[in-house]
Amino acid sequence: MFFLGHFANVGRAENLSLPLQQTNGWQFLTYRKIPSNTFRATTNGLEIRVTNSAAPAVFPLTNAPQVTRLRVTGKISGSLNLSPDRQGKKGFDDYTVRVGLVASGSRRLSWREKIVAPDWVKKLFALAPSGTGISKIHFFNVGTDAKQVGRTRTHPLSDLLEETVVAVPDAKGRFSFTNNFAQPLSVVAVWISCDGDDTKSSYAVTLNEVELESPKR
Numbered sequence: 001m002f003f004l005g006h007f008a009n010v011g012r013a014e015n016l017s018l019p020l021q022q023t024n025g026w027q028f029l030t031y032r033k034i035p036s037n038t039f040r041a042t043t044n045g046l047e048i049r050v051t052n053s054a055a056p057a058v059f060p061l062t063n064a065p066q067v068t069r070l071r072v073t074g075k076i077s078g079s080l081n082l083s084p085d086r087q088g089k090k091g092f093d094d095y096t097v098r099v100g101l102v103a104s105g106s107r108r109l110s111w112r113e114k115i116v117a118p119d120w121v122k123k124l125f126a127l128a129p130s131g132t133g134i135s136k137i138h139f140f141n142v143g144t145d146a147k148q149v150g151r152t153r154t155h156p157l158s159d160l161l162e163e164t165v166v167a168v169p170d171a172k173g174r175f176s177f178t179n180n181f182a183q184p185l186s187v188v189a190v191w192i193s194c195d196g197d198d199t200k201s202s203y204a205v206t207l208n209e210v211e212l213e214s215p216k217r
Helices: 111-116 119-126
Strands: 006-010 013-017 038-042 045-051 054-060 066-078 097-105 133-142 152-154 161-167 174-195 202-215
Touching: 045 054, 045 174, 066 097, 066 133, 097 202, 119 133, 133 174, 161 174, 174 202
Parallel strands: 133 161
Antiparallel strands: 006 013, 013 202, 038 045, 045 202, 054 174, 066 174, 066 202, 097 133, 097 174, 152 161
């Protein structure tokens, strides 16, 4: 059973704060042929260092809670080597922060897909409880320019990935966003990506808070 972080009752909601000051319960994955990020739990939160690299940090959740709100705060030290108009395009598909909610669903890998799919896809589907599947990862990205906020797309490399730019850092690199969902999402994991491999970028991200809100049971 995975550690679920800290629960707190707030009115008619339950808040789940991910344990960012420890690595217990986290899975730190790697991509083939891409240098990996480094991860460190600090008193300020989870520190992710990117050096021409990319790798996700995944926190599985038991019981697939119904999530109605996502709140994230953190700080970025450094920046990406790209201009805002190129971000997300082929060869420039790096974001300093992508916070993804892995939503449960009916989609599963076929026998053939289990053989040919990349390792990250296999690990993604392995997050679903036995006998179930997933629908997609809903990513909420920190962009580089305020004009990007609100931009949404299905990722060109996989229809499993849906992205929305929700925030940009301030002059000191701090960022904060809250996203409310009209319909609750059944979430089996939180998938955090920080990328610098396309643009040969080096920077660090400290996640101070990742909080999920669910209706009170």
